[in-house]
Amino acid sequence: MSRAETVSASVQPRPLWTLGLFRDELRTTFRRWRTLALLGVLAAVPVLVGIAVRIETGDGSSGGGGGGGPAFVSQITNNGLFLVFTALAATLPFFLPMAVGVVAGDAVAGEAGSGTLRYLLVAPAGRTRLLLTKYATVMVFCLAATLVVAVSALAVGALLFPLGDLTTISGTRITFGEGLVRALLIALVVSASLLGVAALGLFVSTLTDSGIAAMATTVGLLITVQILDQIPQLHALHPYLFSHHWLSFADLMREPVHWDDLTKNLGLQVLYAAVFGSAAWARFTTRDVTA
Secondary structure, three states, rough: OOHHHHHHHHHHOOOOHHHHHHHHHHHHHHOOOHHHHHHHHHHHHHHHHHHHHHHHHHOOOOOOOOOOOOOHHOOOOOOOOHHHHHHHHOOOOHHHHHHHHHHHHHHHHHHHOOHHHHHHHOOOOOOOOHHHHHHHHHHHHHHHHHHHHHHHHHHHHHHHOOOEEEEEEOOOOEOOOHHHHHHHHHHHHHHHHOHHHHHHHHHHOOOOOOOHHHHHHHHHHHHHEEEEEEEHHHHOHHHHHHOHHHHHHHHHOOOOOOOHHHHHHHHHHHHHHHHHHHHHHHHOOEEEEEE
């Protein structure tokens, strides 16, 4: 074997090395104070919602029946498990995607701004492998953020309200155990609904060396899409916006489950992930890293 072949073999990325890189990325991401603060805010939302409902219904009223909030609010006083569904519905339009946008926007731009990106590229990872590791880390954060909301809501719901068998949106009764399974499925669907935002944020992160600029741009785009989704005159555009079918997870609480909007939502997220993931790869693999 020639010297060139020996050197090439020695720098060839190994699966265990890749797992180590992924582990390091997870450790770095979840040890940042910014990440912990975001998770703390997300955990606080179900607490505030639960306390608000408890205070409102302290006089024995059902509460939430005449409001314009999520359909699950009126059921919280009957079963604390509905606080999980309400909290996810309350955080999904803005808080969850904002948190994901901040983490995704900082994934590459933050490394470039701090001067550590070029040192990562010196390691035998390759740009494609590094970018995939970054995206996988953001996906894990999507799941972790969603579970933080769900677990916090379940704990507060169990503390402030009764638990037991529950009534679905369709009016049928299911056991508490089946309700927990559906809550887990809903959490998984909600986290999958954030994959499009994660890919968009990662793409924006490859365009700049400023983590703050990437995070602000991603959050700005998120707000813009949300505004566009509320303009009736743009109804023809709505089905193609990544946020349009976000609240379709409520169909998992129907009997039988309505799958049409759920599959549209997941398919749209895959499409956004493919388009912006490819754009991020094309940009990152041709980028001249000087910082």
